[in-house]
Amino acid sequence: MGTDRDLIGEGPCPCGNGKIRVTRCSPDHPWGGEAWYENELACAACGRTYTFARSDQMLEKRDRLVLRKDVAEREEHWKEYLAKTRAIMAMPATQQMLAKATTLLDQQQSVAAKFRFLNHHGLAGMSESTFRKRFRDSDSYLKDLGAGSLRKIAAMIGTDNPEISTALADAAKCHERHSKPIPTVTTGISGLVA
DSSP, rough: OEEEEEEEEEOTTSSSSSSEEEEEEEEEESSSOOOOOOOOOOEEEHHHHHHHHHOOSTOOOEEEEHHHHHEEEEEEEHHHHHHHHHHHSSHHHHHHHHHHHHHOOOHHSSSSHHHHHHTTOOOOOOOOOHHHHHHHHHHHHHHHGGGHHHHHHHHHHHHHHHHHHHHHHHHHHHHHHHOOOOOOOOOOOTOOOO
C-alpha cells in the first residue's frame, strides 16, 4: 500500500529565487482515507520568513502561505491566554466559587439529577449518557470545565465576583487577539488558498 502523489501547483516563491510546490496526496487503495496536501518551499531565504498554515475556512484542506512572525505572534497570544486562565483558576476567589458550586451540585440526589441541574445552567455540553460515563465527582467536573465556564458557574450559585469578571475580560482579550485571522500571502499557485 502506498500513496498517490500528484503535483497540482508550482510557482516562484515570494523572492523569486526558489519554488513552491503543492502536491495532492491520496491513498492508492479503495478502502477509505481522505486526500491531503503537502507543500514544499524550496528557498532558504523565504523558508526563514514564510511558512504554511491551515486555512481558516472550516472545510478547506489546502494550506496557505503566511509570515512566520504572524504565526509566532498568534502562538504567543495563545500562551498568554492559557497563562491567564490558569491564574484565574488558581485565584482564591475562584476556589471559593468552585467550592460553593461543588456543594450545590453534591446536593443533587443522583448523577441524572446532577446532569439536569448542570444542563439547565448550560454546563453539561453533552448527552446524559455521555455525562454518566465521564462524571467522576462534582469537584473535578467543575474544575475541568475551566475558566471559560466561570460566568455560568457564578450564575448557577447566584453570585458575581468583580475580580474574577475583570480577569476573565482580560483573558478574553488575549483570546480575541489569538483568534484574529492570519493574513495570507497571495501566490497565485494552484493548490494554495489565495
